[in-house]
Amino acid sequence: MFSLSHAPILMVVTLLTAGFIVPLVRKHLLVAKALFLGAGLLVTILSFLVAGNVLENGTMVYNVGGWAAPHGIVLVVDAFAAYVSLVISVISLVIFWFAVFAPREVKYEAGYYALILLLTAAMHGIVMAGDIFNLFVFVEISSLAAVAIIAVKGTKESVEASFRYLILSALGSGGLLFSIALLFMVTGHLNMDFMRQTLAVTAGQYPLNVLTALAFMVVGLGVKSALFPLHIWLPDAHANAPTASSALLSGLVVKVYIVAFIRIAYMTLGMELFYLLPIRQILLVMASLAIVAGSVFAIVQDNIKRLLAFSTVVQVGYIFLGFSLLSARAVEGAVWHILIHAIMKTLLFLAVGVVIHQSGYKKISQLHGLGRRMPLTFACITLGALSMVGIPGTAGFISKLYLALGALDAGQAIFAGLILLSSLLSAVYYFPLIITAYFGHDASPTVSEPSIAVQLPLVVLSLAVLFYGLMPSVLLPLVRQTAALIMR
Amino acid sequence: MWLFWLFRRRCIKVNTMHDMVLEVVNRLLLPFIQLFGMYILFHGHLSPGGGFSGGAVIGASLILYSLTFRFARIKHRIDHDTSVFFEAAGALIYVAVGFVGLFFGYNFLTNRGVFPLGVPGQLWSSGMILIITLALGAKVSGTILSLFQELLEGGSDERGNP
Numbered sequence: 001m002f003s004l005s006h007a008p009i010l011m012v013v014t015l016l017t018a019g020f021i022v023p024l025v026r027k028h029l030l031v032a033k034a035l036f037l038g039a040g041l042l043v044t045i046l047s048f049l050v051a052g053n054v055l056e057n058g059t060m061v062y063n064v065g066g067w068a069a070p071h072g073i074v075l076v077v078d079a080f081a082a083y084v085s086l087v088i089s090v091i092s093l094v095i096f097w098f099a100v101f102a103p104r105e106v107k108y109e110a111g112y113y114a115l116i117l118l119l120t121a122a123m124h125g126i127v128m129a130g131d132i133f134n135l136f137v138f139v140e141i142s143s144l145a146a147v148a149i150i151a152v153k154g155t156k157e158s159v160e161a162s163f164r165y166l167i168l169s170a171l172g173s174g175g176l177l178f179s180i181a182l183l184f185m186v187t188g189h190l191n192m193d194f195m196r197q198t199l200a201v202t203a204g205q206y207p208l209n210v211l212t213a214l215a216f217m218v219v220g221l222g223v224k225s226a227l228f229p230l231h232i233w234l235p236d237a238h239a240n241a242p243t244a245s246s247a248l249l250s251g252l253v254v255k256v257y258i259v260a261f262i263r264i265a266y267m268t269l270g271m272e273l274f275y276l277l278p279i280r281q282i283l284l285v286m287a288s289l290a291i292v293a294g295s296v297f298a299i300v301q302d303n304i305k306r307l308l309a310f311s312t313v314v315q316v317g318y319i320f321l322g323f324s325l326l327s328a329r330a331v332e333g334a335v336w337h338i339l340i341h342a343i344m345k346t347l348l349f350l351a352v353g354v355v356i357h358q359s360g361y362k363k364i365s366q367l368h369g370l371g372r373r374m375p376l377t378f379a380c381i382t383l384g385a386l387s388m389v390g391i392p393g394t395a396g397f398i399s400k401l402y403l404a405l406g407a408l409d410a411g412q413a414i415f416a417g418l419i420l421l422s423s424l425l426s427a428v429y430y431f432p433l434i435i436t437a438y439f440g441h442d443a444s445p446t447v448s449e450p451s452i453a454v455q456l457p458l459v460v461l462s463l464a465v466l467f468y469g470l471m472p473s474v475l476l477p478l479v480r481q482t483a484a485l486i487m488r
Numbered sequence: 489m490w491l492f493w494l495f496r497r498r499c500i501k502v503n504t505m506h507d508m509v510l511e512v513v514n515r516l517l518l519p520f521i522q523l524f525g526m527y528i529l530f531h532g533h534l535s536p537g538g539g540f541s542g543g544a545v546i547g548a549s550l551i552l553y554s555l556t557f558r559f560a561r562i563k564h565r566i567d568h569d570t571s572v573f574f575e576a577a578g579a580l581i582y583v584a585v586g587f588v589g590l591f592f593g594y595n596f597l598t599n600r601g602v603f604p605l606g607v608p609g610q611l612w613s614s615g616m617i618l619i620i621t622l623a624l625g626a627k628v629s630g631t632i633l634s635l636f637q638e639l640l641e642g643g644s645d646e647r648g649n650p
Contacts, residue, residue, distance in 0.1 A: 009596045013583055020579045023572060065589070065597040 004053055007046045008062050008075045008128050011085065014039050014046075015121035019114045026110030033100045036113040040089070040096040043124070047082075047089040054082040055477060061130070070194050074130035079481035080267075080335075084127045084259050086478075087339045088252055091346055092120045094457045095251075098350050099244035101453040103357050106152045106242055115152065116248065119145035123256045131191045132180050132268070135260055139176060143169045143224065146253050149245040150237050161236035168223050168233045175220025182213035183268075192268045199269060210269065214279060217264060225257035227320060228290030231313045235297075238309035243353025246305065250312045251346040255338050258319055266323070266486055274326065283324035288418055290317025295425035302363045304352050307429060308345065311388065314422065315341045321415060322403050323486070330406020332483040337399040339475070340387075340468060344396060347461035348384040351377050354454060359447045364433050368440030373447040378437050380458040385430035387465045390423045395468035514556045521549040525625075532621035533614040539624025546625065547632030554636070568641070571634035578627025585616050585623070 018039035025031045054060060054077055062075040077085075099116065106112045118141060125138035147169065151162035184190060186206045187198040203210050219230070226234040234254075238246050265279075274280045294313035301307040315337065322334025354377050356362055359370060371378040387394035400419055407415035449455065468474075525545035532538030550566065589598030599605070599615045606613030 006590060006596065013586065013596070017580065017583050020576045020583075024576050063595055065599060066595045 004049055005060065005062065007050045007053075008060060008077050009064060011043050011046050011050070011089070012075075012121050012125050012128070014042055015117050015124065019117035019121060022110050022114045022117065026108070029109060032110045032113060036117065037096055037100060039117060040093040040120075043120075044089040044093045047086045050077055051082040051086045051478060054079055055481070069130070069191050070189060073134055074191065075128045076130035076192070077128055078485055079478055080259070080262075080485050081127045083335070083475075083478045083482050084256070084338065085124050087342055088120065088123050088127065088256070091251055091342045092116075092123075092248065094460060095244050095247050095346060095350070098247070098454070098457045101451070101456075102243060102353070103450075103454075105244075105357075107154060108152070112149065112152050112242075115145050115148050116244070119149065119248065119253070123252060126256050126260050130193070132183070132195065132264060133190045135263070136173075136176060136180055139224070139257070139260060140173055142253060142256065143173060146249055149248070150241040152245070153240065153242045155240065157236070158240040161233070161240045165233045165237045168230075172220040172223035175216040175223070177220075179213040179216035179220065182209045182216070185209055186213075192263065196268050196270060203269075203273070210273070211277065214265065214269065214273070214277065217261065218279070218282070221257050221261040221264075222286075225254050225261065226313055226316050228286050228293060228313065228317060231290070231294075231316075234313060235306050235309040238312060238349075239303060239305040243350060243357070246308075246353065247346040247349040250309065250349055251342040254312060254316060255319065255342065258316070258323075258338070262323060262486060267488075271326075271488075280324050280326065283320055284415075287317040287321035287324060288415070290314060291321065291418060291422045292425075295422055295429065298429040299425065301429070302365055304356070304362060304364055304433065305349070307364070307433070308348055308352060311426065311429070312345060314426070315345070318399070318403060318419075318422075321418075322406060325403075325406050325410045325412065325415065326487070327406045327409035328483060328487060329402050329409050331486055332479055333399050333402030333404075333406050335479050335482050335486075336402055336472075340395045340399045343461055343464050343468070344384050344387045347380060347458060347465065348388070350461070351381045351384065351458050354450050354458070355381070358450055359444060361444075364436055367433070367437045368444070369437070369442035370444060370447060371434075371437035372442060373444060374449050376449060376455055377458060378434075380462045381437075382434050383462045383465055385434055387469065388430055389427045393466070393469045395465045395472075397469060398472045510556055514552065518549055518553060521552070522546055525549060525629075529621055529625040530611065530618070533617045534609065534611070539621045540628050542621070543625035543628025544632060547629035550629065550633050551636045566633065568634060568637045571630045571637060574626045574630030575634055578623045578625070578630060581623035581626075582620055585619055588616075 018035050022032045022035055025035070050060065059079075060075075060077040061069075062077070063069070064073040064075065067073070096116070099113070122138045122142035122145060126135055126142060129135040129138060147162050147166045150165060151159050180190075183195065183199075186202050186209045187195045189195045189198055199210070223230045223233075238250050241249060265273075291314050294310050294317060298307050298310035298314065301310060319334045319337050319341070322330045322332075322337060325331075355367075355370065355374065358374065358377075359367075361367060361370070383394065387396035390396045390400040400423065404416040404419045407413065407419065522545075525542050527542075528537035528545060529539070529542035532542065586597040589602045590596055592598070592602045594602060597616075599617070603615030603619075605615045608614075612618070
C-alpha cells in the first residue's frame with residue numbers, strides 16, 4: 001500500500017505529526033523522547049530509500065491530493081533534493097540523539113522537541129517543494145522555529161539574540177515574498193518548472209521585474225543564510241542557543257536557505273540571467289568578503305561558541321563562492337561542502353557544548369589542560385578543527401580541493417589563493433583551542449568525561465569526518481548528478 | 489451556545505466583584521458570537537471565511553468570556569491543557585484526513601474518490617474540505633485561547649507546560 005512514491009510526503013508529514021503529538025504527551029517524557037527519536041529514525045530510513053530511488057530511476061514527482069503540476073501542489077525530489085534531505089535527516093538524527101541524552105539545558109523539554117521536529121519538517125519541505133509559494137511557507141515555518149529554539153534557553157542573551165534574529169529574518173521573509181510576487185506577476189505561475197518555461201519567453205519583456213525580484217531574493221535569502229554583510233544576527237544567535245540548537249542552526253538551517261536560493265535563482269530563473277546581470281560578480285565579492293572578514297572576526301574571539309559561529313560565516317562564504325564560480329568542479333565542491341560542513345560544524349558545536357557543560361568554561365583561555373581530563377571529547381574537537389583547516393585525510397580537505405580546482409577551472413586563480421589563505425587563517429583561529437587544551441598547565445582536576453550516550457554522537461561524527469576524508473566516492477554519484485542539475 | 493449554558497450557573501455563583509452591564513450584555517452577545525463563528529466554519533466551503541476566520545471568532549469569544557467573568561473562571565472550564573489539546577488535535581485531524589486518501593490507494597490529501605462529494609452548493613458537500621475546515625477551526629481557536637492563557641500566566645506555570 002505504501003509504495004516508495006509516497007515517501008517524500010511521508011518524510012514531511014511524519015515529522016510534522018510527531019511535532020504535534022509530542023506536546024500532547026509532555027507529561028510522559030519517556031514517550032515523548034521515544035517518539036522524537038523514532039520520527040527521526042523513520043525519516044532517515046525514508047530519505048535513504050528516496051535517495052537510492054532517485055539515483056536509480058531519476059526525479060520523483062509527487063502530486064499532493066492527486067492534482068497535477070500547474071494547479072496542484074507538487075513535491076519534486078531530484079538529485080539535489082534527495083542529496084540535501086539525506087544530509088538533513090542523517091545529521092538531524094545525530095542531533096536528536098544528543099538532545100535526548102545530553103544534560104538538560106531547556107526548561108520545557110517536550111516543547112523543545114516539538115520545535116526541533118517542526119524545524120526539521122520545514123527544512124525537508126523547503127528542499128522538496130516544487131512550487132515557490134510552498135517553499136516560502138516552509139521558509140517561514142523554519143524561520144520561526146529557528147528563532148524559538150534559540151529563545152527557549154531563557155537567558156537574557158539568548159532572548160536578545162533571538163529577538164534580533166526574529167526581526168532580521170522577518171525582513172528577509174518580506175524580501176522573499178516580494179520577489180515571489182514580482183515573479184508571479186511576470187509568469188502567472190508558482191510552480192517552478194512552469195515558471196522556468198514561461199520566463200524564457202517573458203523575462204525579456206519585463207526585465208525590470210525580474211531584476212528587482214532577483215535583488216530582493218538575494219537580500220532576503222542572504223539575510224537568512226548569513227551571507228557576509230548580512231550576517232550580523234548569526235554570531236549572537238548561534239553562540240547563545242542551547243547546544244543542540246546551535247548545531248542544528250549552524251550545520252543545517254543556514255544551508256537550507258542557500259538551497260532555496262539555488263533552487264529559485266539558478267534552477268528557476270535560469271543560468272542565462274547570470275550572463276546578463278552582474279549578479280555573479282556581486283555574489284563572488286560577498287563570498288570573498290565573508291571568507292576574509294569572517295576569519296578575521298573569528299581570530300579575535302575568546303568565547304568558543306562565538307568563534308564557531310564566525311567560522312560558520314566563513315563556510316557560508318565557501319558555499320556561495322563555489323556556486324557563483326559556476327565551473328563544474330566548483331559547484332561540486334559547494335555541494336560537497338553542504339554535507340561536509342554540516343558534519344564538521346555539528347561535531348564541533350556538540351563537542352564544545354559538552355566541554356562547556358562539564359567544565360563550566362566558555363572561553364578558550366580557560367581551557368588549560370582540559371585535554372587530559374576529557375581525552376575523547378578533545379580528540380573529537382581536534383579532528384573537527386583539523387577538518388575545518390582542510391588537512392588531507394579529513395573531510396574538509398575534499399571540499400576545499402574541489403573548490404580550489406573549480407576556481408582554477410573557471411580561470412580565476414585568485415579565488416584558489418583565497419581558499420589557501422583562508423585555510424591558513426582558520427589554522428590561526430582553531431589551533432589556539434587545541435594548543436591550550438593539550439599543552440596548558442593542568443588547572444581543573446575535577447572535570448570528567450560525560451556519559452557514553454552523550455559521547456556517541458561525537459564519535460559517530462568524527463568517524464564520518466575521517467570516512468569522507470578517505471573515501472569520498474560513496475556519495476559521489478549523487479553529488480555529480482546534483483552539480484549537473486544545477487549547471488543545466 | 490452550549491458553552492454559554494455550561495458556564496451560566498457557575499458565573500452567577502462565583503462573581504463577587506462584577507459589572508452588571510458588562511455581564512448581562514456579554515451573556516446576551518456570547519451565544520450569537522459563537523453561533524456566528526460556527527456559521528463561518530460550517531460554510532467555509534460555500535462562502536468567504538473558513539477555518540481561520542471561524543476559529544478566530546470562536547477563540548475571541550472565549551477570550552471575551554474570560555475577560556468579562558474574571559480571569560480565573562476560564563481555567564476551570566477550558567484550562568490551558570485543554571486548549572493545547574485542541575491546538576494539537578486540529579492539526580492531527582488534518583494529517584489523518586490526508587492519510588485516508590493514502591489508505592484508499594490515492595495520493596496524500598486526495599478528495600475525489602475517497603470522500604463523498606455531495607451536491608456543490610449544499611451544506612453537506614465538498615468531501616474532506618468541511619472536515620479540514622472544522623479541524624482548523626479547532627486548532628485556531630485553541631491556539632488563540634492558549635496564547636491568551638500563556639500571557640495570563642506570565643509564561644511561567646509550575647506545571648511545566650510549554
